[in-house]
Amino acid sequence: MPVGVFQPSNQIRLTNVSLVRMKKGSLFRPPPTLRQPPANPAPGKKRFEIACYKNKVLEWRNKIEKDLSNVLQIENVFLNVSKGQVAPKSDLEKAFPKKTVEDIIIDILENGELQVGEKERNAELERTKNEVVDIVAGKLVDPKTKRVYTTGMIEKALDGLSSQAAAQQASDKSEATEAGEDKAKVKDLPKWTGIVTSKSAKSQALFAMKALIAYQPIPVARMQMKLRITCPTSILKQANKNAPKAPAGTDDKTSSGTVKDAILGFMEKVDSQDILGAEWEAVGLVEPGAFKGLNELIESQTKGRGNVEVLEMAVGADD
Secondary structure (H helix, E strand, O other): OOOOOOOOOOOOOOOOOEEEEEEEOOOOOOOOOOOOOOOOOOOOOEEEEEEEOOOHHHHHHOOOOOOHHHOEOOOOOEEEOOOOEEOOHHHHHHHOOOOOHHHHHHHHHHHOEEEOOHHHHHHHHHHHHHHHHHHHHHHEEOOOOOOEOOHHHHHHHHHHHHHHHHHHHHHHHHHHHHHHHHOOOOOOOOOOOOOOOOOOHHHHHHHHHHHHHHHOOOOOEEOEEEEEEEEEHHHHOOEOOOOOOOOOOOOOOOOOOEHHHHHHHHEEEEEEEEEEOOEEEEEEEEOHHHHHHHHHHHHHHHOOOOEEEEEEEEEOOOO
16 A cells, blocks of 8 residues: 555645735624623634735736736635635635625735745845846946946945945944944945845935945946026026025035026036027036926026926936
8 A cells, every 4th residue: 555645635735836915804892882802702813825926926016917817826715825725715704895706816916915935036136136236327427437337347336335334234333342332423324235125126226326426436426417508698697585595604606696606506517608699598517416406496586487408317428
């Protein structure tokens, strides 16, 4: 007689799946007439699971995949997918009242917690990393040559920053135990610790650029925007009334002087200035972070008569 593990034929066993879990149900609440709860209260929330194909859950949530049959390995709700325990109909009715099985599956698929395997997690991490590096490489240039860096150089610089942050964190802990609260405070700088999948690639890329600019493992600077600014000549010599007063001992063109001085103070480089009839026109480069302030200045001072036109979103070296 062959010896083996007995597996009941009525259990559905699935392997190589991505699980989506959701805890649903309500705890027992005694009516107001009862001062004491019963001896055996109703159980708490139950966990429901669905079995999906790998990488299909994110495609469904991102509206890429619309066919439910391409997402689910089997159209059913489980209490435990690994053990093949299908959720009883009574439990589903209590946890999801007045919902069909398909509606319950969609609810779990869209709002449940995704359990991913190691391979899928590594693939998602690699995808996010490539996206972050591509964004950073497209926004930073060498400040001297104005040429962009390759993605390999950016990735190497970020890896160096993450290693440096880990070493610095370890040294900070050892110094803190030795010196205690007498340790001198240092200026807080953005610390790059590596890519994570819990944050968007765009937000991580912005933080990575701040860290690269702060620590300069390689010479980097933000790409500048090329703008064309037009303003009536009658307004140029007027005082910049809306700007705050400059601190004593400083020479801030954006906070004092004429409207023209304030506009030129926002520009890193002025390529040309011309007067065309009753309008003054300037073309030059502006840091991306200064665009909002410049646009607000033009709108407030010219009352809609001036204009800021973006000629190029990112200016690098001339081809």
